[in-house]
Amino acid sequence: MLRIVIAGAAGRMGRNLVRAVIEGGPDICLSAATVEAGDPVLGTDVGLPAAGREAGVLATDSLARCEAEFDVLIDFTSPQALAGHAAHCRERGAALVVGTTGLGPGHHQLLAAAAENIAVLHAPNMSVGVNLSLSLLKQAAAALGDDFDVEIVEAHHRHKKDAPSGTALAMGRAVAESLGRDLEACAVYGREGIGDERSRETIGFATIRGGDIVGEHTVIFAGPGERLEISHKASSRMTFAQGALRAARWLAPQPPALYTMRDVLK
Numbered sequence: 001m002l003r004i005v006i007a008g009a010a011g012r013m014g015r016n017l018v019r020a021v022i023e024g025g026p027d028i029c030l031s032a033a034t035v036e037a038g039d040p041v042l043g044t045d046v047g048l049p050a051a052g053r054e055a056g057v058l059a060t061d062s063l064a065r066c067e068a069e070f071d072v073l074i075d076f077t078s079p080q081a082l083a084g085h086a087a088h089c090r091e092r093g094a095a096l097v098v099g100t101t102g103l104g105p106g107h108h109q110l111l112a113a114a115a116e117n118i119a120v121l122h123a124p125n126m127s128v129g130v131n132l133s134l135s136l137l138k139q140a141a142a143a144l145g146d147d148f149d150v151e152i153v154e155a156h157h158r159h160k161k162d163a164p165s166g167t168a169l170a171m172g173r174a175v176a177e178s179l180g181r182d183l184e185a186c187a188v189y190g191r192e193g194i195g196d197e198r199s200r201e202t203i204g205f206a207t208i209r210g211g212d213i214v215g216e217h218t219v220i221f222a223g224p225g226e227r228l229e230i231s232h233k234a235s236s237r238m239t240f241a242q243g244a245l246r247a248a249r250w251l252a253p254q255p256p257a258l259y260t261m262r263d264v265l266k
Contacts, residue, residue: 002028002252003070004245005094007085008077009033009059010041010049012159013099016241017074018050024245030057031070037061063088070094072248076240079103086114095119095251099126099244101166115258121251123261124166126243130217131261133232134174137219140230141178146200148223150175155208155216163207164189171219172203 047055
């Protein structure tokens with residue numbers, strides 16, 4: 001049986017992850033779950049707010065206090081928590097699935113270092129549809145070439161802190177790679193006032209934050225006389241939770257290395 005720990009079990013994604021594990025079948029079980037210190041859920045059964053029934057696991061505020069054995073830790077919390085979670089997995093010899101966005105170069109180095117000892121999977125988006133979109137974007141960019149301007153529009157709920165989203169950046173990187181561009185050099189993240197006309201090399205990003213939007217991404221290829229748009233719209237966070245669970249099942253038996261959802265979906 002696959003034993004899973006959920007970090008941030010009281011958050012929006014965390015509750016969906018807990019529910020996905022509880023309802024995931026007889027081959028998996030929830031081994032432990034963490035929440036922030038002072039959270040009202042602390043010390044209570046995490047299954048009640050997530051799925052309306054007991055899971056037999058009480059929320060703790062620290063993995064260090066967790067004595068339960070586990071095979072995979074799923075982390076959708078924050079960049080600041082990543083170092084502690086990676087270190088704990090290395091100590092336990094457990095795999096690590098990371099869906100946290102907003103990671104910087106130091107965090108990616110940390111994941112690469114952890115992957116020398118354990119299996120690590122990082123993906124800015126666990127949705128099957130989004131990962132299929134990345135492949136379609138590469139094909140579209142390669143076919144359309146430099147004759148089409150590229151703009152990326154993404155929308156999320158008002159509580160999301162990082163912008164652009166990790167998924168939008170992944171889409172931008174997919175397009176840039178196909179076009180032979182460096183995204184860091186050609187990305188434009190905001191426009192205001194009067195400036196120069198748009199450079200052909202530019203990949204533009206527009207960010208929307210409001211309400212309870214789960215996640216919407218559209219890549220626009222705007223050319224002379226026509227426009228191609230590739231969009232993905234998520235209506236439920238359970239989509240991401242199910243993708244993370246699929247990743248955890250796949251990752252657990254893998255040897256130490258750094259993986260992505262493309263490895264899971266082949």
